[in-house]
Amino acid sequence: MALLEAKDLVKHFPAARNLFGRPTAFVRAVDGVSFAVEAGETLAIVGESGCGKSTVSRLVLRLIEPDSGQIRFEGKDLLAFGSDALRAFRRHAQIIFQDPYAPLNPRMTVGQILTEPLGLHDLVPAPRRRQRVEELLRLVGLEPRFARRYPHEFSGGQRQRIAIARALAVEPKLIICDEPVSALDVSIRSQILNLLRDLQDRLSLAYIFVSHDLAVVKHIAGRVAVMNLGRIVETADTQSLFAAPRHPYTRALLSAIPVPKPAARRSRILLQGEMPSALHPPTGCSFHPRCAYAASRCRVEAPQLLADGAGHATACHRTAELPDAGGVVPLDGALSPTLEKLVAAFGRTAEGSAKCGVGTGDTRPAKG
Numbered sequence: 001m002a003l004l005e006a007k008d009l010v011k012h013f014p015a016a017r018n019l020f021g022r023p024t025a026f027v028r029a030v031d032g033v034s035f036a037v038e039a040g041e042t043l044a045i046v047g048e049s050g051c052g053k054s055t056v057s058r059l060v061l062r063l064i065e066p067d068s069g070q071i072r073f074e075g076k077d078l079l080a081f082g083s084d085a086l087r088a089f090r091r092h093a094q095i096i097f098q099d100p101y102a103p104l105n106p107r108m109t110v111g112q113i114l115t116e117p118l119g120l121h122d123l124v125p126a127p128r129r130r131q132r133v134e135e136l137l138r139l140v141g142l143e144p145r146f147a148r149r150y151p152h153e154f155s156g157g158q159r160q161r162i163a164i165a166r167a168l169a170v171e172p173k174l175i176i177c178d179e180p181v182s183a184l185d186v187s188i189r190s191q192i193l194n195l196l197r198d199l200q201d202r203l204s205l206a207y208i209f210v211s212h213d214l215a216v217v218k219h220i221a222g223r224v225a226v227m228n229l230g231r232i233v234e235t236a237d238t239q240s241l242f243a244a245p246r247h248p249y250t251r252a253l254l255s256a257i258p259v260p261k262p263a264a265r266r267s268r269i270l271l272q273g274e275m276p277s278a279l280h281p282p283t284g285c286s287f288h289p290r291c292a293y294a295a296s297r298c299r300v301e302a303p304q305l306l307a308d309g310a311g312h313a314t315a316c317h318r319t320a321e322l323p324d325a326g327g328v329v330p331l332d333g334a335l336s337p338t339l340e341k342l343v344a345a346f347g348r349t350a351e352g353s354a355k356c357g358v359g360t361g362d363t364r365p366a367k368g
Ligand SMILES: Nc1ncnc2c1ncn2[C@@H]1O[C@H](COP(=O)(O)OP(=O)(O)OP(=O)(O)O)[C@@H](O)[C@H]1O
Pocket: 013, 014, 027, 028, 029, 047, 048, 049, 050, 051, 052, 053, 054, 055, 056, 212, 278
């Protein structure tokens, strides 16, 4: 049984209303999304800005209600939970945001910030809470004496560690990390990613890791779901997705990871035109206006997300006809400085990672 299972989630936000307050237009933020997260694993959700990643995150925590669909947590119907069950669920499922400063109350000391959830969920008897706060701070690599300080006294990386400590205070089974390192310097980024991985090993945590940065995702996730305009267009284990991306959108995203050496033989797969609006998504395959492989069928019929025997699923009518993904592997194995630092931080060789297929190469055929 999966820890968390989402099925056919739909969330359309009203974007315009008539004189009577009735919605007349909707943003199709999430448009039929299904996935499962097993205990102790990391599922990354990637895609361009506005594709619906954060909306999915908020839906599966029931911070907002879906228009339709199902969510199961440890097999139980989350959407049927009453307030008591929802409170108990919130202990098991936490979220960490991109901006580590905003969610920390500036008027509370770090000690108070970390004590609050302990009291709220009645997890630790009051006399032991101070000791637990010190344990939590140590767990995330901060000194226990920091408990007396206020959030503004810390750097971005330290604040993100405090946010992680607060999420861990309630001993969750699942943490949703919504762009947790995007606002941080590259060097701090790898420290926080290392910390998240270390905590996962020690505490058997599951993560949903939301990011637009595939370089980061490659080193943290076991599986990846690629979203475009409110839908998952490809999902596979990380190794397979990077080694042999199938969906044209995934290939374009991978090819956009920068390669540093100007002399490196490479060419990006350029996405044609602007990302269409979720207010007026294209008919058929919503990627068709930007897809170099689009055929007439693509303009009228939405492709289903279909999995092969190994669980690599793709939503594309032409998956079987597309050229081999070898073309998007870098020809000289070059990695960007960002990626090189991350690779070093995770103790892997640059050569080993390059083989996994981050990179570029123009594989565009004539239009079908
Ligand atoms: N409360 C809301 N009301 C109206 N529209 C919304 C609301 N929340 C999100 N949207 C719209 O839904 C779409 C998906 O937004 P979402 O924040 O989920 O995207 P995202 O993938 O997380 O983007 P980013 O990478 O920029 O964080 C966007 O078009 C956004 O403008």
